[in-house]
Amino acid sequence: MTTDALAAPGSRPGWLSRLFAGRGGPIAVVVLAILTLWYAGAVYLNAPGMIDAFEREKRAWSTAELIEGTWSQDRPLLPAPHQVLVEMKKTILDKPITSKRSLVFHAWVTLSSTLLGFAIGTGLGIVLAVGIVHVRTLEKSLMPWIISSQTIPILAIAPMVVVVLGAIGLRGLVPKAIISTYLCFFPVTIGMVKGLRSPDLLQMDLMRTYNASRWQTFWKLRWPSSLPFLFTSLKVAVAISLVGAIVGELPTGAQAGLGARLLAGSYYGQTIQIWSALLTAAALAAAMVGLVGLTERFVLRRMGARP
Amino acid sequence: MRRGLDLWMLAAALLAAGALGFPLSAGDLPLSWFDVPAAAVYVALFAALCAWLAGGRAQGLVLGAILSVAAVLGVAVALHLLYDAGAGGQARLGFWLFVFAIWAAVWRGIAAIGSFRSLNRGRQRGVDLLVPLAFGLWLVFLWEAVTVGFGVPQVLLPTPSMIAARFAGSLDILAADFNQTFVKAVISGYIMGCGSGFLVSILVDRVPFLKRGLLPLGNLVSALPIVGIAPIMVMWFGFDWQSKAAVVVIMTFFPMLVNTVSGLAAAGALERELMRSYGAGYWQTLFKLRLPAAMPFIFNALKINSTLALIGAIVAEFFGTPIVGMGFRISTEVGRMNVDMVWAEIVMAALAGSAFYGAMALCERGVTFWHPSYRQRH
Amino acid sequence: MTPLPLQSEPTAPPEPAAGDGRRVVQARDLTLTFQTADGPVYALSNIDLDIEQGDFVSFIGPSGCGKTTLLRAIADLEHLSGGTLTVNGVSPHQARLNRDYGYVFQAPALYPWRSIERNVTLPLEIMGVPRAERRERARTYLDLVNLAGFEKKFPWQLSGGMQQRASIARALCFDPALLLMDEPFGALDEIVRDHLNEQLLQLWSKTGKTVVFVTHSIPEAVFLSTKIVVMSPRPGRIIDVIPTDFPRDRNLDMRETPAFLEVAHRVREGLRAGHSYDD
Numbered sequence: 020m021t022t023d024a025l026a027a028p029g030s031r032p033g034w035l036s037r038l039f040a041g042r043g044g045p046i047a048v049v050v051l052a053i054l055t056l057w058y059a060g061a062v063y064l065n066a067p068g069m070i071d072a073f074e075r076e077k078r079a080w081s082t083a084e085l086i087e088g089t090w091s092q093d094r095p096l097l098p099a100p101h102q103v104l105v106e107m108k109k110t111i112l113d114k115p116i117t118s119k120r121s122l123v124f125h126a127w128v129t130l131s132s133t134l135l136g137f138a139i140g141t142g143l144g145i146v147l148a149v150g151i152v153h154v155r156t157l158e159k160s161l162m163p164w165i166i167s168s169q170t171i172p173i174l175a176i177a178p179m180v181v182v183v184l185g186a187i188g189l190r191g192l193v194p195k196a197i198i199s200t201y202l203c204f205f206p207v208t209i210g211m212v213k214g215l216r217s218p219d220l221l222q223m224d225l226m227r228t229y230n231a232s233r234w235q236t237f238w239k240l241r242w243p244s245s246l247p248f249l250f251t252s253l254k255v256a257v258a259i260s261l262v263g264a265i266v267g268e269l270p271t272g273a274q275a276g277l278g279a280r281l282l283a284g285s286y287y288g289q290t291i292q293i294w295s296a297l298l299t300a301a302a303l304a305a306a307m308v309g310l311v312g313l314t315e316r317f318v319l320r321r322m323g324a325r326p
Numbered sequence: 327m328r329r330g331l332d333l334w335m336l337a338a339a340l341l342a343a344g345a346l347g348f349p350l351s352a353g354d355l356p357l358s359w360f361d362v363p364a365a366a367v368y369v370a371l372f373a374a375l376c377a378w379l380a381g382g383r384a385q386g387l388v389l390g391a392i393l394s395v396a397a398v399l400g401v402a403v404a405l406h407l408l409y410d411a412g413a414g415g416q417a418r419l420g421f422w423l424f425v426f427a428i429w430a431a432v433w434r435g436i437a438a439i440g441s442f443r444s445l446n447r448g449r450q451r452g453v454d455l456l457v458p459l460a461f462g463l464w465l466v467f468l469w470e471a472v473t474v475g476f477g478v479p480q481v482l483l484p485t486p487s488m489i490a491a492r493f494a495g496s497l498d499i500l501a502a503d504f505n506q507t508f509v510k511a512v513i514s515g516y517i518m519g520c521g522s523g524f525l526v527s528i529l530v531d532r533v534p535f536l537k538r539g540l541l542p543l544g545n546l547v548s549a550l551p552i553v554g555i556a557p558i559m560v561m562w563f564g565f566d567w568q569s570k571a572a573v574v575v576i577m578t579f580f581p582m583l584v585n586t587v588s589g590l591a592a593a594g595a596l597e598r599e600l601m602r603s604y605g606a607g608y609w610q611t612l613f614k615l616r617l618p619a620a621m622p623f624i625f626n627a628l629k630i631n632s633t634l635a636l637i638g639a640i641v642a643e644f645f646g647t648p649i650v651g652m653g654f655r656i657s658t659e660v661g662r663m664n665v666d667m668v669w670a671e672i673v674m675a676a677l678a679g680s681a682f683y684g685a686m687a688l689c690e691r692g693v694t695f696w697h698p699s700y701r702q703r704h
Numbered sequence: 705m706t707p708l709p710l711q712s713e714p715t716a717p718p719e720p721a722a723g724d725g726r727r728v729v730q731a732r733d734l735t736l737t738f739q740t741a742d743g744p745v746y747a748l749s750n751i752d753l754d755i756e757q758g759d760f761v762s763f764i765g766p767s768g769c770g771k772t773t774l775l776r777a778i779a780d781l782e783h784l785s786g787g788t789l790t791v792n793g794v795s796p797h798q799a800r801l802n803r804d805y806g807y808v809f810q811a812p813a814l815y816p817w818r819s820i821e822r823n824v825t826l827p828l829e830i831m832g833v834p835r836a837e838r839r840e841r842a843r844t845y846l847d848l849v850n851l852a853g854f855e856k857k858f859p860w861q862l863s864g865g866m867q868q869r870a871s872i873a874r875a876l877c878f879d880p881a882l883l884l885m886d887e888p889f890g891a892l893d894e895i896v897r898d899h900l901n902e903q904l905l906q907l908w909s910k911t912g913k914t915v916v917f918v919t920h921s922i923p924e925a926v927f928l929s930t931k932i933v934v935m936s937p938r939p940g941r942i943i944d945v946i947p948t949d950f951p952r953d954r955n956l957d958m959r960e961t962p963a964f965l966e967v968a969h970r971v972r973e974g975l976r977a978g979h980s981y982d983d
Binding site for chain 1: 433436437440441454457458460461462481482483535536537538539540542543546548549550551553554555557558560561562632633636637640641644645646652653656657660661663665668671672675676679680682683684
Binding site: 596696 | 801810829860
């Protein structure tokens with residue numbers, strides 16, 4: 020008995036996996052599957068309402084009519100994807116940006132407070148982390164609170180902050196930005212503390228042999244080695260900052276912003292409006308996280324990281 | 327520790343001594359130290375004590391203990407000045423300098439206790455717990471002093487004592503809200519979301535095609551503002567807890583999926599080859615090697631999800647609930663400007679969130695005791 | 705420079721002598737090529753090798769000579785590109801499924817969440833051995849590697865040498881007739897290594913197992929082996945096979961004897977020859 024040298028015990032790649040060896044193919048298939056499920060779900064969820072409508076009109080209906088009907092209701096339980104896209108086109112492209120009905124206007128309202136809060140929160144988080152790494156007492160007393168405050172549903176405070184600040188005359192951008200700041204400085208602090216501590220003992224000892232000052236050690240060693248950690252937490256921070264801005268818009272009496280659109284849509288049963296606001300928010304989040312990711316790649320590559 | 331002049335103690339002594347030279351409060355009935363001789367005597371003693379300690383007479387735990395007693399008495403004197411002597415609302419420099427003096431002493435005391443090192447693990451752990459606890463209590467006092475001392479309107483920021491009183495006074499409402507939001511919505515949604523995320527990740531791991539297609543999307547979805555689906559879920563599942571549980575399911579599903587899939591890939595090459603050399607099958611390798619190795623990742627997801635679940639349930643209640651629930655209470659009491667009730671509810675949410683997270687962390691410690699992050703601690 | 709010295713048994717049949725069970729490993733014209741981005745890497749070429757039952761065979765050579773690859777091929781952890789290889793008369797794949805060999809890696813590769821005892825019984829669990837017998841065997845083999853009393857400890861609570869001994873106990877506990885060891889003591893300091901070498905020899909003479917041992921230390925190879933396979937890189941091939949005829953009960957003092965030094969010298973010559981071929 021001799022071995023068939025080439026008989027691999029594992030299975031050989033099938034034609035399908037060879038066709039989709041990369042990522043694009045599988046992602047396309049999964050997205051297609053989601054869309055199919057979405058359309059099927061729209062039929063399933065909207066059909067009872069459609070049948071009622073047909074019966075009220077006392078007219079006969081065929082299955083094709085029913086399916087078409089479920090995909091074109093005014094206030095469906097689940098709007099079909101193309102309905103949402105049409106609504107988005109209408110509110111993004113066709114309306115002037117200054118109009119209160121333009122999604123671009125609402126998205127900008129949300130985005131501006133997101134970015135303001137993100138910027139302040141990141142700065143604050145970094146400063147706090149630097150303090151914690153260098154001052155022992157600060158670390159001992161403050162760090163446990165920062166960690167445990169992550170377990171608290173901070174977002175629940177959001178409406179109160181907005182209303183209370185509104186009561187003393189602070190309205191618009193700033194209250195929402197404060198919520199975003201509050202939400203995003205925790206991940207930045209924790210990530211940066213980890214990052215600033217990431218140089219190992221040998222690297223720190225090397226600095227000591229040079230008799231480097233704290234300042235030099237910080238800029239030459241701690242700061243560069245913390246950047247990968249910083250970018251990882253920035254991605255979390257920017258996403259949660261957007262969530263904070265949207266939740267902050269919920270109690271403002273529905274004036275402007277994506278959160279206000281969600282609330283208004285839920286009051287008036289405008290599901291298509293809810294979904295288009297939701298998809299816009301998702302696109303915004305993806306774009307911001309992607310932007311941070313691109314910056315990360317650019318910066319880390321310039322620092323000699325392997326692509 | 328360097329012997330010599332202790333700058334923090336010197337600052338505390340100077341601040342306390344300086345405080346005696348300024349009035350305590352302004353207003354119709356201005357208060358000076360002469361009106362409260364007992365307090366003035368204590369402040370003078372405090373200044374003398376700090377000046378004595380500035381020479382480095384005591385170190386470590388002894389210093390910490392002395393300063394703790396002095397600070398607790400100082401806080402009591404300050405509260406007496408605020409409430410009984412009538413400095414509240416319009417406190418002036420004399421009062422604030424005294425508060426700063428206590429602050430310097432507290433800071434020095436925390437540093438002294440924090441530098442304590444012991445080989446006895448229990449003692450060390452006790453001290454490590456004491457430091458943040460003392461700091462937290464100090465912050466609560468500072469909050470009380472600032473809100474009462476400046477007379478901050480209750481609508482803007484209630485004092486801790488008001489919040490505590492409100493909390494104790496409305497335990498029945500809080501219990502009902504807790505039951506509605508936490509017990510019904512959060513727990514059921516959490517179990518369903520984490521469970522389904524776990525099962526799907528096993529499936530995804532088994533099918534490389536799904537792994538390549540679903541994982542990037544899962545990563546993307548983790549960054550999206552998922553709470554936004556709350557109005558849709560309310561529309562689909564009604565006003566009661568079921569719609570909140572649905573939001574929780576969706577919020578917890580993806581972190582679990584992404585973490586478990588990367589955890590299942592965490593087992594090392596040698597460890598896998600060992601299994602291969604035994605001719606072990608897929609399920610044997612899964613249960614004996616890959617799931618144990620994935621446990622740190624799975625617990626990471628469980629901990630993240632414990633916070634997300636509470637946020638999801640509370641925010642979902644902003645979009646419509648029966649007249650009970652933590653999110654409902656927060657949004658209606660904010661509307662009525664009953665800010666102390668809102669804060670009581672937030673304290674409740676914080677306690678529930680920390681307890682939930684702490685329970686998960688304890689389980690983690692029990693299950694992944696072998697992981698380097700726990701080993702190095704001792 | 706004899707390029708490919710074979711065993712002095714020209715009549716060795718290509719089919720293994722499954723009946724007498726003496727031929728444990730047999731390789732004929734074995735080739736193994738890795739495809740990389742920079743083109744093919746010839747990890748092993750034209751390997752002919754026989755290992756008899758009870759042999760202690762060392763593979764020695766500089767890094768990149770394919771000694772570990774050859775061991776992994778025997779263990780069915782690599783796939784051949786050409787030639788034939790049998791382990792206990794069957795294909796390596798079948799031998800792996802039969803659980804014919806125990807493998808000791810460069811690192812202990814103990815599972816940190818299992819106690820030492822449960823690490824040792826891991827293969828037994830997979831093979832469906834009942835619990836009582838598992839504990840019995842764990843005790844026996846932990847005793848054999850001088851780890852009695854450490855059953856309930858966890859791997860990270862043991863020193864590197866103790867961890868590696870535990871991994872040897874794990875490889876032995878299901879009583880395979882063939883032990884494959886890939887530089888098992890490479891990461892340990894010399895004093896511990898000497899000690900473990902002695903223990904390994906005692907174990908070998910006590911149990912009569914066949915051992916295949918990868919190393920890059922000449923004294924270690926000479927001290928342990930009945931047969932030393934000298935290998936050379938680019939392409940990975942066998943330069944020389946040196947039999948030793950020391951008695952089975954050796955001790956560390958033997959390393960100063962002229963006979964020992966002579967064999968060591970021959971190994972060194974072989975390694976040097978492999979290098980000059982390379983230049």
